[in-house]
Amino acid sequence: MAIVTTTEMFKKAYEGGYAIGAFNVNNMEIIQGITEAAKEENAPLILQVSKGARKYAKHNYLIKLVEAAILETDLPIALHLDHGADFEICKSCIDGGFSSVMIDGSHLPFEENIALTKKVVEYAHAHGCVVEGELGQLAGVEDDVNVENHSYTDPAQVEEFVEKTNVDSLAIAIGTSHGAYKFKPGQKPMLRFDILDEVSKRLPGFPIVLHGASSVIPEFVEKVNKYGGAMPDAIGIPEDMLRQAAKSSVCKINIDSDLRLAMTAAVREHLANNPSDFDPRQYLTPARDAIRDMVKRKIVNVLGCNGKA
Numbered sequence: 069m070a071i072v073t074t075t076e077m078f079k080k081a082y083e084g085g086y087a088i089g090a091f092n093v094n095n096m097e098i099i100q101g102i103t104e105a106a107k108e109e110n111a112p113l114i115l116q117v118s119k120g121a122r123k124y125a126k127h128n129y130l131i132k133l134v135e136a137a138i139l140e141t142d143l144p145i146a147l148h149l150d151h152g153a154d155f156e157i158c159k160s161c162i163d164g165g166f167s168s169v170m171i172d173g174s175h176l177p178f179e180e181n182i183a184l185t186k187k188v189v190e191y192a193h194a195h196g197c198v199v200e201g202e203l204g205q206l207a208g209v210e211d212d213v214n215v216e217n218h219s220y221t222d223p224a225q226v227e228e229f230v231e232k233t234n235v236d237s238l239a240i241a242i243g244t245s246h247g248a249y250k251f252k253p254g255q256k257p258m259l260r261f262d263i264l265d266e267v268s269k270r271l272p273g274f275p276i277v278l279h280g281a282s283s284v285i286p287e288f289v290e291k292v293n294k295y296g297g298a299m300p301d302a303i304g305i306p307e308d309m310l311r312q313a314a315k316s317s318v319c320k321i322n323i324d325s326d327l328r329l330a331m332t333a334a335v336r337e338h339l340a341n342n343p344s345d346f347d348p349r350q351y352l353t354p355a356r357d358a359i360r361d362m363v364k365r366k367i368v369n370v371l372g373c374n375g376k377a
């Protein structure tokens with residue numbers, strides 16, 4: 069099997085009331101942990117790469133690692149560019165073997181976002197690739213994306229945006245955010261399901277995407293801190309809220325921080341308990357297992373895509 073687009077995945081997910089996990093990848097152990105989980109749960113999968121990941125691991129390494137994962141698992145796997153900032157990076161990924169790109173024009177005025185997204189869609193569709201656009205802005209920090217204030221998606225804009233751009237999926241802002249610090253201590257996590265419902269009503273059958281959807285599970289933050297970390301209070305989106313979203317028009321849920329936390333906690337625990345170890349395989353094995361276990365947890369608790377490959 070080759071790298072697939074998300075078209076078929078999203079159609080089945082929309083009809084089946086579940087979502088596909090889009091997990092950020094940076095190296096071999098992360099790709100292996102994620103794909104091992106998807107194989108064990110027989111789940112379709114999106115592996116996504118940010119600009120920062122592409123800079124860190126290099127385009128060709130990532131492509132070949134994902135191709136290797138497909139050879140090993142025979143699963144339907146899409147390779148997606150997360151937060152493409154301009155036409156050039158999207159074109160480079162499309163030309164270089166990605167099956168899906170995001171063009172993030174969410175910071176631009178509405179008409180400029182439409183023009184940029186349309187340009188990427190025209191190039192992508194001519195080359196067998198699909199495109200995710202974004203309306204509304206998530207707060208938080210993720211690699212090169214740094215936004216101070218959250219601005220919710222305006223449902224009144226979604227039909228015109230999708231119609232004029234011909235985009236394949238749409239990321240919206242309903243209260244998720246990038247990074248581990250989504251809510252302040254004492255603040256109650258909440259998502260604007262009213263906005264999601266209104267968007268879904270205006271775009272029947274159309275796949276919606278949620279970014280920044282980690283739950284920042286306390287036991288993992290505690291573990292990072294127990295073994296010498298110093299993370300202040302981190303609060304994420306409860307898994308049951310995301311599960312509710314996955315049952316609706318939300319077909320793609322992006323999860324990164326929870327994997328980072330699980331991996332870092334495992335490395336810290338191993339090195340704290342085995343201070344004389346200096347063989348990277350000794351600490352990267354529990355790190356890879358931690359990624360696998362976290363992704364399995366997400367597939368079952370949040371996404372509901374187990375058995376859907």
Ligand SMILES: [Zn+2]
Nearest residue numbers: 151210279280
């Ligand atoms: Zn994002």
